Amino acid sequence: MTETTTRDQTADGFPLHRGRGRFNAAFFRAMGPYLESSLRPHKQRVFAGLPASVVEIGPGVGPNLPYLPPGATLVGIEPNRYMHDRLRAAADRRGVRLDLRERMAEQTGLPDHSADAVISSLVLCSVTDPEAVLAEIRRILRPGGTFRFVENVVAPDGTPTRASQRMFRRPWAWTFEGCSCERDLERAVRGAGFASVEVEHYRLHSPFLPFNTQIAGVARA
Secondary structure, three states: OHHHHHHEEOOOOOOHHHHHHHHHHHHHHHHHHHHHHHHHHHHHOOOOOOOOEEEOOOOOOHEEEEEEEOOEEEEEEEEHHHHHHHHHHHHHHHHEEEEEEEEOOOOOOOOOOOEEEEEEOOOOOOOOOHHHHHHHHHHEEEEEEEEEEEEOOOOOOEEEEEHHHHHHHHHHHHHOOOOOOOOHHHHHHHOOOOOOOEEEEEEEEOOHHHHEEEEEEEOOO
């Protein structure tokens, strides 16, 4: 099967691969409970006290819906349409009103200063331009609004994890739709012009070695 028969595009040009798109939707649905068992303490900390309306960059199949308050509205910026059915079903189960937008995170289409909170988890590794996404988040946040994030990041030089990130760079990115575990996302967030940034470093203990160095934090506009 040729690439032209397996690749499609969303309305704003996201290169959607039918096989990998479906695989990732199924993978994160299946692996959700396992990932959440490790990430839950960090998400509980940074997602605590979310407002009734939240913008999420890359909500996927909805692993962060349980952290929203009852009756909340989620504006989901999700270009992978193969995630959409599972996300809608999960939102229905949680009683969350879903405003789903098939757009890339660099251009959400939301008005300036229209969001009290933006969240992301395990997403900034795979966006095309992290700096542009962070600038877009700042643009849509109201003054005093928060960007709350849980992300995987580059490991320190000279460590086995860093070596594995280099070794698996290409197959990892191909499988997980551009995900790079070699991005210094803490530096990107700190350099994005937020009024304040708080970051916690931690390590997951999982067989997915390139993925195990993580940060969680809150940036305030």
